[in-house]
Amino acid sequence: MRFFFGILLITGFSFQASAQRECAAVANRNPNFRSLAKANANRPVGHSRDTIVNEIITIPVVVHVLYNRPEENISDDQILSQIEVLNKDYRRLNSDTINTPAPFKSVAADSRIMFCLAKVAPDGRATTGIVRKHTNNVYFLLDDGVKFDGAGGADAWDPSQYLNIWVCSLAGRSLGYSSLPGDPAETDGVVINYDVFGSRGLLRAPYTLGRTATHEVGHWLGLKHIWGDTTCGSDDVDDTPTQSSYNFNCPSFPKMSTCSPNANGDMFMNFMDLTNDACMNIFTNGQKQRMRSLFALGKPRNSFLNSHVCDPGQANGGPLPTDTVVNNPTVASGFSVFPNPAINVVTVSPKGDFALANKTIYVYNMEGKMVLTHKFFFNTEKVNISSLPAGVYIMSCGEGKSRVTTKLVKL
Template identity: 45%
Template sequence: MKKVILGMAALALLFVACKDDQSDLPDPQEIAVDMSDFYLYTDAASTSKGDKGNGRDCQSMSVLNRNLDANPGLFKKMYDIEKQVRQFIAAKKPSNPGNGGGPGGGDDGGGSPVDDGLGSLTIPVVVHVIYSNSNENISDTQIRSQIDVLNRDFNATNNDVNQVPQEFADRVANSDINFSLAQTIRVSSTRTSWGTRDDMKSSANGGSDAVDPANFMNIWVCNIGGGILGYAQFPGGNASTDGIVVSPQYFGTTGFVSAPFDGGRTTTHEVGHYLNLRHIWGDGRCNRDDFVADTPTSDAPNYSCPSYPTVNCRSNDMTMNYMDYVDDACMYMFSEGQKARMRALFAAGGARADLVN
């Protein structure tokens, strides 16, 4: 849903007009991206479609907004990360990117697949299981089932990817991102729900401290409460709380799981946030952007299993995208633009580069 505000030529002229000394002009790569649409605060609480009480509830954007209020420096960090992502993608695009499937083509992902030179990526994972009863103390088998789902979903080897409508079939992405379980930590607690204030990420609060978050993706599995399935921390946040949180009944595909979110896709969705993806509708109305060119514009989440086509903002929604709110059985793709955004984080100087070193 790329929102083109300044053309590249106009942006270059703006820099020239504002600087008398040509030697002070930024490197050409510095002016190859447009950051004028970068926006973090959202109306994420909006539930104009569907019944949120009976559907997927991801609190990632609400947690992000709270953290932005508490940490004035977070916006600048996230701005710089976004700029690095867009510069990396722009540098890898051919001079004629072709028909990217999104308005304007953009510098934020979309178009034909491009070799980014990063190769196959593997992220080591630490799972923290914090439990107050035997159900919440999920089995190793359930944990493994979730890792398997991640590996299928991020490599487009999931057996439901063939359900993607023809309209979007050429945008289905094999992100070539893999996940390897490095450690499982189990902590018994008398606490029956944890909320979204990151208490589960601290042993001082009865939870479990993050393990080397620069080099491992940490996942906390605990009962969040309030019907919340999960939430994630975007790149740029506090290292001690970096990772994702998922309630145990929505983690994996076997054991203590609860339909219709028993397909492991809550974790796929939250890892998408952890790797810098926004919700598919951009957490706003038709003019709000998810910073991906090949995802159609929409104005709110979809729930349950919507029929195709579902039309909003004068285009068909990509309801089957992992970053919407539909049931697990009805989400089964990332787009090429989303792939580009995620993988850019692993480039030299990227926010997640150490994860795969």
């Protein structure tokens, strides 16, 4: 059953809000957002080569976490769980291959494509492959704003070396969307809503197994929807049966449609249909060939054969901070913390014309994860930090240009 609860039109961009899986594979392009992918001057450049039959192709990933509310700042573990899902689904190591109906098992494929979190940033420094950034945007439209610093998002890392994945709150709680091979470099990548990313963490049923990213990365690797986006259309893959349209929820096998070529009906359990996470479990050999063909000499993803940014040995210099800390030097006010370093309790007081009463201070560790909050009722209060492990933290108050931060050392 289809159940759209709203179709919104906002300043010329249209998108559908849906309680069920939807997919905007081709995002609206906003010509007002112009930026170049960050330079990668320090990276050693290899010579182009062709793919080798059956080689495992490993794709370095950078995950840009754009958060407004704390819960959108998803954990490292949730991000890791998504990388694990991708590696299982693209290698047919997913535990639910048992659910692939017998007639389709013969075309099921191990694509021999894998994913790793990047270890080297575009400037050559070490990275976790996770970039966290606070944004003033309560949500992002499907207009690629999330891909640009200037629109409250984060600029792409060199898309010839990294698969850029942006995780954020999407308008209408859309699940995600992807660019297609050959799209402009600065918008190359995949956008996924924060609460359908990964298989561990606070996730929105029935999208709790990380299949939204499996599906969108399929588009990034050139796959079309299995019904060809038109009635009884073609996905340009021979071993996926023609089906009249998409499927939602999880039909029972066999699910016949008007153009089913035989009694097996729709391949509704294909990752490129729109069924629930727990319903999907297969890429086919044809889809595998289509994806891998993109890595051949002269094809849009060929450069990934020479991407070494998952090799920590290629990194130089100190590690990158994974959170963007806004220090506005023109703001003379802020707050002070005493004592610092501290063990159990610190006194936090405003400086200059800053006020703390009725504001909240957020404490982040050096991985950008929020570990403590304190709501102030008065301008000066004591904050108990005894629960924090020893280390360096950033205390942050306010947003955007009015955000002020102070470093705290916990002993």
